[in-house]
Amino acid sequence: MKNLTRLSSCLASIVLLLSASIAQAAFPDKPITLIVPFKPGGSNDIVARQLGKQLSADWGQPVVIENKPGAGSDVGSAYTASQKADGYTIQIASVTFTMRPAIIAKQPFDAQNDFTRIALVGQSPLMLGVRPGAPADNAKDYFEYLRSKPGQLSYGATGVGSIQHFAGEILRKAIGSDIQAVQYKGGAPAMKDVMGDHIEFSIGSLTQMLPPYKAGQIKGLAVTSATRSESAPEIPTLQEVGVDGYEIVQWWGILGPKGIPGDIVNTLNSSINKVLKTSEFKEALAKKGSTPRPMSVPEFSAWMDKNFSTWIRVAKEQNIKK
Amino acid sequence: MDIFANIMIGLDTAISPVNLLYCFIGVFLGTFFGVLPGIGSLAAISMVLPVTFYLEPTTALVMLGGVYYGAEYGGSTASILLNLPGTPSNAVTCIDGYPMAQKGKAGLALFMTTIASYVGGTLGIIALFVLSPIIVAWALVFGPAEYFAIMILGLVAAATVTQDSPAKGLAMVCLGLLLGCTGMDLETGVPRFEYEFIELYEGFSFITIAMGLFGVSEIIFSVKTAVGRTFDQAVTFKSMLPSRDELRRSIAPMLRGAGVGGFFGALPGTGPSIATFVGYAIEKRVSDRPEEFGKGAIEGIMSPESANNAAVQTAFIPTLTLGIPGSASMAVMMGALMIHGISPGPQLMVERPDIFWGVAMSFWIGNIFLLVLNIPLIGFWIRILKVPYHLLYPAVIVLICVGVYSFRTSGFDIAMVLLFGMLGFVLRSLKFEMAPLLIGFILGPMVEENLRRAMLIFRGDFWAMVERPISGTLLFLTLILLLYTTYQIFFPKKKIVAGDSAQ
Amino acid sequence: MKRSFALSNDMVASFLILAISLFYFIGSHEYDMGSVRHMGPGYLPRAYAIVGLILSVLIFVSSIRKGDRVSLSLDLSYVRAFSMIVIAISAFALIIPVAGLIPAAFVTVVIASLGSNKFHFKTALGLAIIISVLIWLLFSVLLGLPMPGLKGL
Numbered sequence: 020m021k022n023l024t025r026l027s028s029c030l031a032s033i034v035l036l037l038s039a040s041i042a043q044a045a046f047p048d049k050p051i052t053l054i055v056p057f058k059p060g061g062s063n064d065i066v067a068r069q070l071g072k073q074l075s076a077d078w079g080q081p082v083v084i085e086n087k088p089g090a091g092s093d094v095g096s097a098y099t100a101s102q103k104a105d106g107y108t109i110q111i112a113s114v115t116f117t118m119r120p121a122i123i124a125k126q127p128f129d130a131q132n133d134f135t136r137i138a139l140v141g142q143s144p145l146m147l148g149v150r151p152g153a154p155a156d157n158a159k160d161y162f163e164y165l166r167s168k169p170g171q172l173s174y175g176a177t178g179v180g181s182i183q184h185f186a187g188e189i190l191r192k193a194i195g196s197d198i199q200a201v202q203y204k205g206g207a208p209a210m211k212d213v214m215g216d217h218i219e220f221s222i223g224s225l226t227q228m229l230p231p232y233k234a235g236q237i238k239g240l241a242v243t244s245a246t247r248s249e250s251a252p253e254i255p256t257l258q259e260v261g262v263d264g265y266e267i268v269q270w271w272g273i274l275g276p277k278g279i280p281g282d283i284v285n286t287l288n289s290s291i292n293k294v295l296k297t298s299e300f301k302e303a304l305a306k307k308g309s310t311p312r313p314m315s316v317p318e319f320s321a322w323m324d325k326n327f328s329t330w331i332r333v334a335k336e337q338n339i340k341k
Numbered sequence: 342m343d344i345f346a347n348i349m350i351g352l353d354t355a356i357s358p359v360n361l362l363y364c365f366i367g368v369f370l371g372t373f374f375g376v377l378p379g380i381g382s383l384a385a386i387s388m389v390l391p392v393t394f395y396l397e398p399t400t401a402l403v404m405l406g407g408v409y410y411g412a413e414y415g416g417s418t419a420s421i422l423l424n425l426p427g428t429p430s431n432a433v434t435c436i437d438g439y440p441m442a443q444k445g446k447a448g449l450a451l452f453m454t455t456i457a458s459y460v461g462g463t464l465g466i467i468a469l470f471v472l473s474p475i476i477v478a479w480a481l482v483f484g485p486a487e488y489f490a491i492m493i494l495g496l497v498a499a500a501t502v503t504q505d506s507p508a509k510g511l512a513m514v515c516l517g518l519l520l521g522c523t524g525m526d527l528e529t530g531v532p533r534f535e536y537e538f539i540e541l542y543e544g545f546s547f548i549t550i551a552m553g554l555f556g557v558s559e560i561i562f563s564v565k566t567a568v569g570r571t572f573d574q575a576v577t578f579k580s581m582l583p584s585r586d587e588l589r590r591s592i593a594p595m596l597r598g599a600g601v602g603g604f605f606g607a608l609p610g611t612g613p614s615i616a617t618f619v620g621y622a623i624e625k626r627v628s629d630r631p632e633e634f635g636k637g638a639i640e641g642i643m644s645p646e647s648a649n650n651a652a653v654q655t656a657f658i659p660t661l662t663l664g665i666p667g668s669a670s671m672a673v674m675m676g677a678l679m680i681h682g683i684s685p686g687p688q689l690m691v692e693r694p695d696i697f698w699g700v701a702m703s704f705w706i707g708n709i710f711l712l713v714l715n716i717p718l719i720g721f722w723i724r725i726l727k728v729p730y731h732l733l734y735p736a737v738i739v740l741i742c743v744g745v746y747s748f749r750t751s752g753f754d755i756a757m758v759l760l761f762g763m764l765g766f767v768l769r770s771l772k773f774e775m776a777p778l779l780i781g782f783i784l785g786p787m788v789e790e791n792l793r794r795a796m797l798i799f800r801g802d803f804w805a806m807v808e809r810p811i812s813g814t815l816l817f818l819t820l821i822l823l824l825y826t827t828y829q830i831f832f833p834k835k836k837i838v839a840g841d842s843a844q
Numbered sequence: 845m846k847r848s849f850a851l852s853n854d855m856v857a858s859f860l861i862l863a864i865s866l867f868y869f870i871g872s873h874e875y876d877m878g879s880v881r882h883m884g885p886g887y888l889p890r891a892y893a894i895v896g897l898i899l900s901v902l903i904f905v906s907s908i909r910k911g912d913r914v915s916l917s918l919d920l921s922y923v924r925a926f927s928m929i930v931i932a933i934s935a936f937a938l939i940i941p942v943a944g945l946i947p948a949a950f951v952t953v954v955i956a957s958l959g960s961n962k963f964h965f966k967t968a969l970g971l972a973i974i975i976s977v978l979i980w981l982l983f984s985v986l987l988g989l990p991m992p993g994l995k996g997l
Contacts, residue, residue, distance in 0.1 A: 064676060090539055236663070307684075511899055516861065735952070759934060
């Protein structure tokens with residue numbers, strides 16, 4: 020009798036252990052949906068597809084990319100927030116995700132609290148691009164030129180509170196110019212007006228700026244990251260040219276709905292980090308001037324918090340309206 | 342010569358069996374998607390995009406290009422047969438194409454638009470080969486001031502497209518402008534006239550407006566008037582061929598349309614939609630029988646179709662040479678290249694001439710496929726019109742619903758179609774025309790953006806815009822057109838005044 | 845005598861345009877006007893609305909000048925087609941998220957068919973079956989769009 024009890028409890032614990040380990044090994048046991056809150060073809064989409072392709076090879080489960088564009092990225096993010104927190108619906112989010120709460124009065128979700136933070140994927144600097152005929156060949160002289168013509172000059176950004184706008188306003192203040200921000204529907208049309216000498220400069224993504232820069236249609240005066248970009252190592256950073264403490268990078272991270280169990284978050288995080296360390300992924304990102312940046316879950320969470328508070332502070336300082 | 346060397350490089354790539362195959366598949370899928378109401382070229386490209394990730398980059402672009410112009414072409418089929426425009430450019434084809442079909446000339450209309458597409462497309466490709474550098478320089482000259490000026494001109498020109506009094510045309514443009522205000526304001530990030538619907542943060546979608554105003558309202562009218570009547574359509578090949586007179590009337594509009602399309606296509610942001618409207622307005626102005634427009638004038642389909650396809654081709658110029666996509670569809674295609682690790686841009690022509698010229702040549706081959714594929718299909722399309730209308734229209738309604746719903750799986754969009762269907766029915770009952778409303782809706786946001794941009798750049802000095810040669814000239818032309826139109830409003834055409842005095 | 849008081853198309857239309865323009869004119873006050881240099885989100889909507897108001901007056905005046913020769917062409921005989929098509933489309937929007945594509949298409953075809961004088965119950969039923977299955981095959985199966993044929997089963 021006693022033995023039987025012991026046996027049964029022993030069996031039970033084995034079953035428990037087994038099922039636990041099965042549950043562990045089994046994630047993911049069905050296709051995972053990766054939401055891209057933008058139209059296909061943008062930088063978020065490209066990063067998500069590369070990541071999804073490699074994750075599905077790793078897991079042996081398809082990773083389905085679903086584009087849910089609209090209202091900045093709020094439509095897709097609202098959708099993610101409303102899904103089951105089982106790790107089977109995750110989303111790519113960029114730096115913009117942490118900027119929007121600082122400038123949008125009303126979002127259909129709480130960006131800080133309605134999401135589980137899973138992993139950082141990679142980052143990319145922006146580039147200060149000017150027309151080839153601009154009246155200076157280096158950033159320092161160029162800033163002098165900007166200061167010398169108060170009340171006359173304009174630069175292009177991609178919407179109020181976009182990363183390009185934040186980057187421009189912070190630079191404007193740092194160099195003491197009164198240059199006027201003008202908004203465009205995307206980096207490409209802004210760049211076109213820089214080339215056509217309608218506006219002075221645009222601080223655009225390296226992805227977009229590199230091709231015309233390499234062809235000499237745009238002059239690259241500086242990059243916005245703390246260190247030089249490997250894709251264009253000849254361009255100095257803004258810090259090097261005397262803009263102290265200037266660091267703004269575009270980044271992409273992975274989020275899920277609030278309340279995904281910790282072990283699943285960790286599984287997702289380590290699978291993603293495994294992909295980030297492959298040379299295939301590194302090369303894919305390098306082509307667009309970006310680098311992978313693996314982070315643990317707590318690191319990424321701290322990174323998000325820091326971003327949220329930075330943008331709220333900057334929006335206040337620069338008087339970017341809510 | 343360089344050009345011939347380029348053509349040879351291009352041909353070499355384009356006629357490889359794999360590229361030929363995918364070009365054909367792309368054109369076929371594009372035509373198929375385009376014919377379905379509610380699925381325009383952008384939706385078609387987005388649907389096919391994931392498939393192309395497994396292809397070589399050149400092949401991927403060849404296929405997506407095929408889908409793009411195939412869908413633009415297929416859209417005209419639905420416009421002519423059922424008054425269902427899938428893209429803004431197709432809306433213009435509705436104006437005269439649908440009346441032609443109702444007169445029993447659907448075969449002729451479809452055949453001639455195929456020809457116009459082909460000619461426009463071919464001329465556009467020639468421009469792509471020969472004029473790329475000039476066109477790029479030209480596109481860069483256009484800043485916010487110039488864009489504003491040309492769009493204002495387009496708006497005023499659009500108002501004169503109507504049959505009736507210009508005041509009613511302008512009123513419809515104005516209504517379109519007001520509807521276009523809905524959505525997030527770019528300059529300040531404030532959502533406007535969105536009535537608390539997150540679905541309206543990006544404005545009303547073109548598809549819901551076009552399907553409602555053109556499609557649903559047309560069905561409500563036709564259900565009653567078309568009872569028991571099937572359209573009497575001849576389906577012989579001979580009936581598709583134009584008469585000598587029709588052919589004579591087609592050639593000049595087709596060439597003018599290609600010119601207009603080639604010009605606007607190269608301007609990023611304007612592209613095919615404004616090109617087709619301007620092409621149409623020009624034909625109506627130069628025609629010696631403007632009263633036939635809107636009632637099935639063949640000029641009214643030739644010019645816009647030719648302009649559309651020429652613009653589609655030249656829209657690749659800024660995309661491929663500057664890395665600046667001219668339209669949402671172009672942006673998706675650029676994204677497709679970038680997913681393959683190729684950055685479209687100026688150095689593409691130098692580093693990968695096989696891609697650049699291969700794609701360009703494949704467009705031309707794709708246009709031939711369009712001819713081959715579609716001329717035999719015309720007979721099939723016409724047979725759709727032979728289905729008794731009371732059996733046809735419920736199917737069309739379901740197609741509209743599914744097409745619109747598929748756009749972002751939202752019942753809200755169907756509700757919008759319904760709203761615009763009812764608005765369209767009321768306005769058309771009052772003898773207002775829908776085309777000017779649509780152009781107001783499309784151009785309105787662009788007018789606003791560019792005006793506000795220009796005013797910021799010039800620090801509120803409107804004269805700075807007038808002093809620039811291109812924008813100044815365009816604004817001057819607009820003023821003349823507007824004065825002429827005002828004159829027409831106050832002193833309407835003789836027959837009305839004469840009738841008035843005779844009581 | 846009767847001429848200046850008859851409701852014409854243009855007159856009704858001028859009221860409609862007046863109403864819409866007024867709606868937007870008043871609505872635009874919710875948004876910042878800004879200045880000519882720095883136009884706010886309310887600037888152009890208000891400008892457009894004012895143009896609309898002017899045009900509605902112009903159309904009204906010209907409708908009086910034209911008199912009743914262009915009489916009202918709003919026609920009550922469209923009521924049947926109008927209401928059935930409105931109900932059919934609403935039904936589609938309501939049914940598809942709940943029950944899926946096939947039931948939605950089926951109901952829509954039947955209701956829409958009611959809009960025609962030639963409505964025949966058996967024909968409509970047959971048509972509805974054929975169309976709903978074809979639509980499902982085309983969009984869900986062939987194109988793979990995320991629209992299940994049947995939902996909630």
